[in-house]
Amino acid sequence: MSGVNEIRSMFLDYFRKNGHEIVPSSPLVPRNDPTLMFTNAGMVQFKNVFTGLEQRPYSTAATAQKCVRAGGKHNDLDNVGYTARHHTFFEMLGNFSFGDYFKERAIELAWNLITKEYGLDAKRLLVTVYHTDEEAFGLWKKIAGFSDDRIIRIPTSDNFWAMGDTGPCGPCSEIFYDHGEQIWGGPPGSAEEDGDRFIEIWNLVFMQYEQVTKEERIDLPRPSIDTGMGLERIAAVLQGQHDNYDIDLFRALIAASEDATGVKAEGDRRASHRVIADHLRSSAFLIADGVLPSNEGRGYVLRRIMRRAMRHAQLLGAEEPLMWKLLPALVGQMGRAYPELVRAEALISETLKLEETRFRKTLERGLNLLAEASAGLGEGDQFNGETAFKLYDTYGFPLDLTQDALRAKGITVDTDAFSAAMERQKAEARANWAGSGEAATETIWFELKEKHGATDFLGYDTESAEGVIQ
Numbered sequence: 001m002s003g004v005n006e007i008r009s010m011f012l013d014y015f016r017k018n019g020h021e022i023v024p025s026s027p028l029v030p031r032n033d034p035t036l037m038f039t040n041a042g043m044v045q046f047k048n049v050f051t052g053l054e055q056r057p058y059s060t061a062a063t064a065q066k067c068v069r070a071g072g073k074h075n076d077l078d079n080v081g082y083t084a085r086h087h088t089f090f091e092m093l094g095n096f097s098f099g100d101y102f103k104e105r106a107i108e109l110a111w112n113l114i115t116k117e118y119g120l121d122a123k124r125l126l127v128t129v130y131h132t133d134e135e136a137f138g139l140w141k142k143i144a145g146f147s148d149d150r151i152i153r154i155p156t157s158d159n160f161w162a163m164g165d166t167g168p169c170g171p172c173s174e175i176f177y178d179h180g181e182q183i184w185g186g187p188p189g190s191a192e193e194d195g196d197r198f199i200e201i202w203n204l205v206f207m208q209y210e211q212v213t214k215e216e217r218i219d220l221p222r223p224s225i226d227t228g229m230g231l232e233r234i235a236a237v238l239q240g241q242h243d244n245y246d247i248d249l250f251r252a253l254i255a256a257s258e259d260a261t262g263v264k265a266e267g268d269r270r271a272s273h274r275v276i277a278d279h280l281r282s283s284a285f286l287i288a289d290g291v292l293p294s295n296e297g298r299g300y301v302l303r304r305i306m307r308r309a310m311r312h313a314q315l316l317g318a319e320e321p322l323m324w325k326l327l328p329a330l331v332g333q334m335g336r337a338y339p340e341l342v343r344a345e346a347l348i349s350e351t352l353k354l355e356e357t358r359f360r361k362t363l364e365r366g367l368n369l370l371a372e373a374s375a376g377l378g379e380g381d382q383f384n385g386e387t388a389f390k391l392y393d394t395y396g397f398p399l400d401l402t403q404d405a406l407r408a409k410g411i412t413v414d415t416d417a418f419s420a421a422m423e424r425q426k427a428e429a430r431a432n433w434a435g436s437g438e439a440a441t442e443t444i445w446f447e448l449k450e451k452h453g454a455t456d457f458l459g460y461d462t463e464s465a466e467g468v469i470q
């Protein structure tokens with residue numbers, strides 16, 4: 001059985017053998033795209049190469065790319081701990097052609113890797129194509145020998161990729177693995193698609209058009225390829241597991257969390273350990289790439305992730321900060337592939353410890369308020385948005401932490417009332433300052449307030465970590 005580290009190496013070796021340049025992962029904070037919160041796909045570092053703005057000394061490449069999908073367009077935060085296939089941090093394995101090979105070679109390379117090198121059972125595989133992409137349909141028949149019913153035509157934007165409103169775009173084709181009928185879920189395009197039986201492992205994007213204006217789309221003279229396969233998902237398949245959290249890497253992290261808390265990952269404790277293991281990875285990698293917890297922008301997404309995990313640590317009965325204790329296990333698993341983790345280990349450890357020490361001061365009181373305020377509620381009820389705002393403002397509970405806490409009981413939060421309370425507080429603060437005659441000071445004060453928010457005034461002095469934001 002291959003471990004995650006070996007599966008990653010096999011991928012890169014295979015594409016190296018097939019003439020690709022192996023390019024290191026780019027940082028999680030994108031350098032070339034201020035509009036993007038975090039790097040969320042392998043193609044991000046190559047955007048300008050695809051559009052022709054930038055030249056590279058190679059025309060094909062492969063990477064194992066660090067990705068975070070929490071906040072922004074792709075947000076998988078709420079899925080974590082509950083689906084078998086989502087993480088906030090994951091590695092995307094990808095191969096790229098910049099005007100070099102196209103559809104046929106891309107399909108052939110992918111098919112040979114998964115069926116020959118990785119040895120997956122072809123009978124368990126099926127693919128989707130964009131409904132009008134006859135070329136891809138024909139190529140799958142020819143290369144994989146699929147019967148028509150194993151190639152599913154999808155008419156939605158799920159199978160049509162675009163960089164933005166204008167720029168390169170094109171159909172995509174996704175490879176799914178059928179984990180077997182004992183697991184709930186239906187094939188892509190069906191009503192039961194949301195289940196975890198058929199798991200998407202690899203997305204092949206065929207960039208063949210350029211959207212010039214809203215109305216006009218032209219053929220690209222030299223079409224390109226962008227692919228992405230989740231390392232943890234292919235590892236699950238190769239290790240005979242259905243669930244990403246049962247692969248070697250996650251077992252090691254969850255074992256560390258079980259050891260440190262003395263609580264087994266069973267029954268209703270399972271989700272907590274999974275959330276902790278997942279959030280440990282995203283927190284550690286974000287800190288290693290220069291993000292620190294703060295009250296705005298990227299730093300606030302990090303803080304939300306950290307605090308969410310810290311509530312779960314509390315649920316498991318941890319009596320002192322937990323997250324930093326699990327870090328050596330993560331460094332042991334991933335430090336060789338990502339030396340930045342080793343270099344930043346002391347900083348990550350201190351940051352985790354400090355945040356958890358501080359948050360614990362208000363966490364317990366906040367949880368008591370939350371318990372009281374939700375006592376009479378049950379499945380389908382709404383939690384008071386004003387109280388959710390108080391939890392945010394006074395106890396430092398990010399909204400999604402409150403939502404996560406209520407989720408087990410099927411309770412949702414009245415987010416409209418939450419936003420209204422937030423707006424009201426801002427307006428009141430502004431009114432208090434009106435007419436002071438000190439316009440410049442006022443502006444500065446408001447900027448600071450927007451930046452830091454008014455949270456955490458119960459024993460929490462705000463860290464200034466804004467240097468890393470946008």
Ligand code: ATP
Pocket residue numbers: 069076085086087088089090092200201202203228229230231232233
């Ligand atoms: P899904 O439909 O399962 O959410 P996706 O269509 O959003 O996946 P893509 O944007 O196509 O995913 O990304 C390419 C590949 O990256 C996916 O095929 C999958 O293997 C992997 N992947 C995407 N999101 C995650 C995630 N949150 N955690 C782990 N792997 C992921």
Ligand code: MG
Pocket residue numbers: none
């Ligand atoms: Mg998704």
Ligand code: MG
Pocket residue numbers: 158200
């Ligand atoms: Mg998908």
Ligand code: MG
Pocket residue numbers: 174200203
């Ligand atoms: Mg996809």
